Amino acid sequence: MLNRRSLLAGASALTATAGALSACAAAGTKPSIAVGEPDLSEGGRLKKTFEDIFELYLEVKPVSATDTGLDTGERARLKSRLNMAAPADREKDKAFYRVALNQLKDIDRKNLSGMDRINYDTIVWDYTETLKGYGAAPYGEPQDYWGPYSVTQLTGSYQTTPDMLENRHTIATKTDAEAYLSRLEAYATVIAQETEAVKTKAAKGVIAPDFALKKAVTQLKGLLAVAPAETNLVTSFDSRLKDKGIADAKMSAQALKLVSGPVYQAMQAQVAALEAVLPRATHDAGVWHIPGGDEHYAFAAGYNTSTTFTPEEIHKIGLEKVKEINAELETVMAKLGMTKGTPAERMKAMSKDPKFIFENTDAGKDKLLAHLNAQIGVVQAKLPAYFKTLPKSAVTVRRVPKATELGAPGGYYWPPSLDGSRPGAYYINLRDTAEVPTWTLPTLTYHEAIPGHHMQISIQQENKNLPMLRQMGIFNAYVEGWALYAEEVAAKDMGMYDDDPYGRIGYLHDAMFRACRLVVDTGMHYKRWTREQAMAFMDANTGEDNETEIERYAVWPGQALGYMIGKIKWLELRAKMQAKLGAKFDIREFHDTGLVAGAVPLAVLETVYNEWAATV
Known part of the structure; x- marks a missing residue:
């Protein structure tokens, strides 16, 4: 059983473990992670190695055990510890990734098949890139999004x-x-x-x-x-x-x-x-202004998109998407008789129209939350026609805490516990209800809850055929790309806006918003735009200067790139599979294949679908 003194014992155990790992890495000897009995198959060795790496990961990052509801039983001692942030802790992290990667590379990939190979490629890519990240951030520990x-x-x-x-x-x-x-x-x-x-x-x-x-x-x-x-x-x-x-x-x-x-x-x-x-x-908003900033951004762009696109290429993709979405906005708005000014100016006018805004009071905010819950219920009923596997975990809607809403994004999602005892949470920022007019809310719901983040992450966590490392895995371009792709599925496949033309404008507004991200993120960090230039570009194309969002991109370089780049990849793979399979293509099977495989780098996602197509 735990008591407060267990914190000291746990810290000592972690120090000893990390010290052994560091010494092992420095000496170039075989890692200390056990791989099981010598007669295990290569797939069996991989499974055992994943299990051991996972337990060691929780030792290094004990808060992850709490975040996933795993801080019970033999792991209960982790519940009294936090992820520490001293230089020595950074070295423990690096030692963990070095040792884990070396252990995985000791397994012969050629003797793996099916999901074993997908799992192997996914974790090896992740840990290899993570170690590169430490080199690209020599001045400090990498954050969740590799911010400096x-x-x-x-x-x-x-x-x-x-x-x-x-x-x-x-x-x-x-x-x-x-x-x-x-x-x-x-x-x-x-x-x-x-x-x-x-x-x-x-x-x-x-x-x-x-x-x-x-x-x-x-x-x-x-x-x-x-x-x-x-x-x-x-x-x-x-x-x-x-x-x-x-x-x-x-x-x-x-x-x-x-x-x-x-x-x-x-x-x-x-x-x-x-x-x-x-x-x-x-x-200066861009990381170019700090030592090693250009190197850092080149890494961040690649890591967050899991592609080899350069910042210049991403910037051009963004500009092309902005042009394409503006044309679609013109078409949709014209049908509603909205022709005065640019699409952005029309959306700005919509944002100020009182008929689209909940009262900026506690009662108004409660009503807004109830509205979101009702939206979730409507889309939930339509899921079976487009998705084979559905999440077992529920999702709740919560306000972003008042104490941190000033700098927080407009909405975000927190996954359920792995055992399903704690539901997923879709957070919405209600610092001012004028920032979330009703015509923008459906798309935010489809992105953060279902069929977006909650569906994808819950299905991944509930898939007990995946190793724990994979159940917890997050790859920015896959996860955010899926959520953005899910917005399009809701709009164009599920018909969620058939009777809601203003909601369709909200969908296009958000698509424009993510396209602009490609431009302003690379603009600030690569082309040396100012914060004000980025805000002006956003305003000219979305009708909002998005000050909070621009400031987010400034401190999380590259993270915002994963959304649209990931969506483009999902759509590309869907078109490729439709062309290859013809009449055999099934949208439910397509979605199930990608979701059940769990989050992976985009190159690995392509492998998943190529192997699926070969079996249909």
Whole structure:
């Protein structure tokens, strides 16, 4: 059983494991990951290797165990730990990927077949590119989207940890509560480590743009403005203790003491560090302005699209798509008698029309959330005609937390637990309902929930034929490309806009938005556009300057490229399979093949479909 002292034991075990891995890698010897009995087949060796790599991954990234609901039983000790952010932790991460990759390469790919080969190619690509990423980001640890900055309006544990503790760290017993307190204590340490990273990187000239730092400071100060006893870190803890009948005054007092003391002190120090760096920050949005920035972006573009497209090629694709979608908008709008001004100007006028906007009050926002749930119900009923395998997990609609909505994107998705006990969550940013007029909501729902992210990720997680490493896998161009492709399936196959012409404009607006991303992301990071140039391009083509989105691309270079590049690949493969199979082509089987295979790099996705077509 766990107690708060287990944190120290777990940390020691991880240090020992990482030390052994580092020594092994440095010596060039065989990795220490077990591969099972000598008489196992190559496929059996691969399965055992995947299992061992997965367990070691959870040791290095214990929050992943909580995110997926796997922090129980023998893994319960992971529940009291966080992913730490010191330089030594970066080295542990690198050692893990080196050792895991070497172990996989010890398996003869030629003796693998079917999904074993797909699984092998997927993880080898991922870990190979991840190690390249460390070389392309020599000034700091790679973030989830390979952003170079440790703390911004979108990055940093001040953003991510509170949500995890409130919504994914389950509390059913006093042991769970003790683990929560251990994590609160570690939370202060992680914030301090990230603050040191900000200082270290600043000394090397790696400083986030001024607008990103200013918003981070604003958000941190907003968190600090709340009395510790009123923070979700304390109130959600206390309420869950009461709900489970395990209320404990000493533990509640300890939570308050940790938040009001170490956590708030670490946040205050982080604010001070960011404010100290701000005078040296420039307004340059692209990573070209930091040392090694061009190298970093070339990597980020390839990693996030899982293609060999250059930034120049992606920029041109974006411009072509913008032109194509503008023409389609003209056609749809003309049928509604909307002919005055450019398509963007017409959409801007629609955005300001009160008939499309929910009241910007708590009651209005509740009504908006109910509206979204109703949309999910409508599309759910149509799924069986287009999809063979359907998700078992439910999806809920939630507001982006008020404390972080200022810098957060308009919507995003969080997957369910692997055991299905926690549903998937579709988050929508309701800082201002005017930002989400009704004609934009259907497409957002189809993207974030079904048939988009929730469907794809749930089916992947529920496919127990996939190794755990694959069930948890995320490849940006596949995942975001699918969600964007799903928008088109809803529009053009499922007929979701047949009686909703304004919703169809919303669908085209979002397609335009993703096409513009290709232009502005490469514009800022490759062609050295300013933040204002990028906003102006967005405004000219979508009717919105998308300040928050542009600032997102600035600190997550390349991530926004995966959406449209991925969608183009899904559509390309669909057309290719239709041409190859003719009358044998079945849309349900096409979707099932890609979804059941799970997230893969785009080159591997092509292999999946080529092998499928050969069996039809």
